[in-house]
Amino acid sequence: MRSKCLARQGKTSQALGLARECGPMVEATDSLDLRWHALMSKAEVLRLAGQAEQAQSAVHDAIRAAERKGNLVAARLSREALSPV
Numbered sequence: 001m002r003s004k005c006l007a008r009q010g011k012t013s014q015a016l017g018l019a020r021e022c023g024p025m026v027e028a029t030d031s032l033d034l035r036w037h038a039l040m041s042k043a044e045v046l047r048l049a050g051q052a053e054q055a056q057s058a059v060h061d062a063i064r065a066a067e068r069k070g071n072l073v074a075a076r077l078s079r080e081a082l083s084p085v
Helices: 002-008 012-027 032-048 052-069 072-082
Strands: none
Touching: 002 012, 002 032, 012 032, 032 052, 032 072, 052 072
8 A cells, every 4th residue: 555655646666666575475475365455556556657567467467366366356356457448
C-alpha cells in the first residue's frame, strides 16, 4: 500500500524500491492471496512509473497465483487490469 501511495505522489524511485523489497517477503509465505495482492500492487506501481511491460508481467504472475489458489474473482480482476481502457 505504501509503495502505491509513494508512486501516486510521484516518488517513483522510492515506490519501486519498496515494491522490490516486498517481493522476497511475500514469496516466502504460502499465502497465494497475499502474493496476488502484492503482485497487483507492484503492477500498479510499475504502471505509474511508466514501466508498462514489467507491470503486465506482474499482472500475469498475479493471475497465476490467483488460479493456483482457485480464486476466480481475483484472476478475473487481474485479467481486466490487462485490458486497455
